[in-house]
Amino acid sequence: xxxxxxxxxxxxxxxxxxxxxxxxxxxxxxxxxxxxxxxxxxxxxxxxxxxxxxxxxxxxxxxxxxxxxxxxxxxxxxxxxxxxxxxxxxxxxxxxxxxxxxxxxxxxxxxxxxxxxxxxxxxxxxxxxxxxxxxxxxxxxxxxxxxxxxxxxxxxxxxxxxxxxxxxxxxxxxxxxxxxxxxxxxxxxxxxxxxxxxxxxxxxxxxxxx
Amino acid sequence: xxxxxxxxxxxxxxxxxxxxxxxxxxxxxxxxxxxxxxxxxxxxxxxxxxxxxxxxxxxxxxxxxxxxxxxxxxxxxxxxxxxxxxxxxxxxxxxxxxxxxxxxxxxxxxxxxxxxxxxxx
Ligand SMILES: [Zn+2]
Numbered sequence: 001x002x003x004x005x006x007x008x009x010x011x012x013x014x015x016x017x018x019x020x021x022x023x024x025x026x027x028x029x030x031x032x033x034x035x036x037x038x039x040x041x042x043x044x045x046x047x048x049x050x051x052x053x054x055x056x057x058x059x060x061x062x063x064x065x066x067x068x069x070x071x072x073x074x075x076x077x078x079x080x081x082x083x084x085x086x087x088x089x090x091x092x093x094x095x096x097x098x099x100x101x102x103x104x105x106x107x108x109x110x111x112x113x114x115x116x117x118x119x120x121x122x123x124x125x126x127x128x129x130x131x132x133x134x135x136x137x138x139x140x141x142x143x144x145x146x147x148x149x150x151x152x153x154x155x156x157x158x159x160x161x162x163x164x165x166x167x168x169x170x171x172x173x174x175x176x177x178x179x180x181x182x183x184x185x186x187x188x189x190x191x192x193x194x195x196x197x198x199x200x201x202x203x204x205x206x207x208x209x210x
Numbered sequence: 211x212x213x214x215x216x217x218x219x220x221x222x223x224x225x226x227x228x229x230x231x232x233x234x235x236x237x238x239x240x241x242x243x244x245x246x247x248x249x250x251x252x253x254x255x256x257x258x259x260x261x262x263x264x265x266x267x268x269x270x271x272x273x274x275x276x277x278x279x280x281x282x283x284x285x286x287x288x289x290x291x292x293x294x295x296x297x298x299x300x301x302x303x304x305x306x307x308x309x310x311x312x313x314x315x316x317x318x319x320x321x322x323x324x325x326x327x328x329x330x331x
Binding site: 059074132145 | 218220222225269271274275
């Protein structure tokens, strides 16, 4: 039997950087991602006890930190983000804490992957791909939004603020079948600042810049 | 390009949303008691007014929730958005002057919009 290995959707891609630290992209492999459906009023205490992170009280925001966080996805829908391999324990704790309450916990860790987009030009790279208002005045650290990026639906989360050394850091959660497409388009969006272009697995070509 | 205000997420680009047809169409309580005609009416027939219309939208790329919208179909003016289960707010809007005429404010369909110079024919 051959060796069993986990592979991320972007396992063929290496992190990319634009010269001078203008922007960088990297896949964050195997982050735990759980969908949690629960009425926030009824479940907030149990969720906080199970994960150590309170449910976001405001729409389109995140609570917690870069390692363990809860993202607001809808009025009764949240994503629980855990460190690598942390999702099983988190799901079990949530199931235990929410027992008896109307809820659902689903592991979507292999359905989505996370791409980190960071650096002073990260915002401008995203602006090339989405109609979402990602200006710093409209989208700042701790905010979350589902939108269309290029032609793919994805969730954007700004993890660290623009005042951080090295610039702001965003995470884009994209479905695995669209991960390579998104990766190549992000590289293309960074081409203006010297990020190397990437050839899609399918061999298509596109140009955001002449 | 239009901006649509999701009652949960706020104002976003229209590309994030999908239209889901006429709002406030209640499913019959006892479908088995309906005649074929009444059932067909529920399943297939919808109002299609030129002017004020209550319709369902879903924030497909965002929070994925359905909500209702009051929209002037002649001008694409969005008059109100409200959550499912809420009563439609009272609004007023410019209705087309004739069955085939355009509303006095600009039509959303630029392809058929006829502009005449001031005072001219
Ligand atoms: Zn929404």
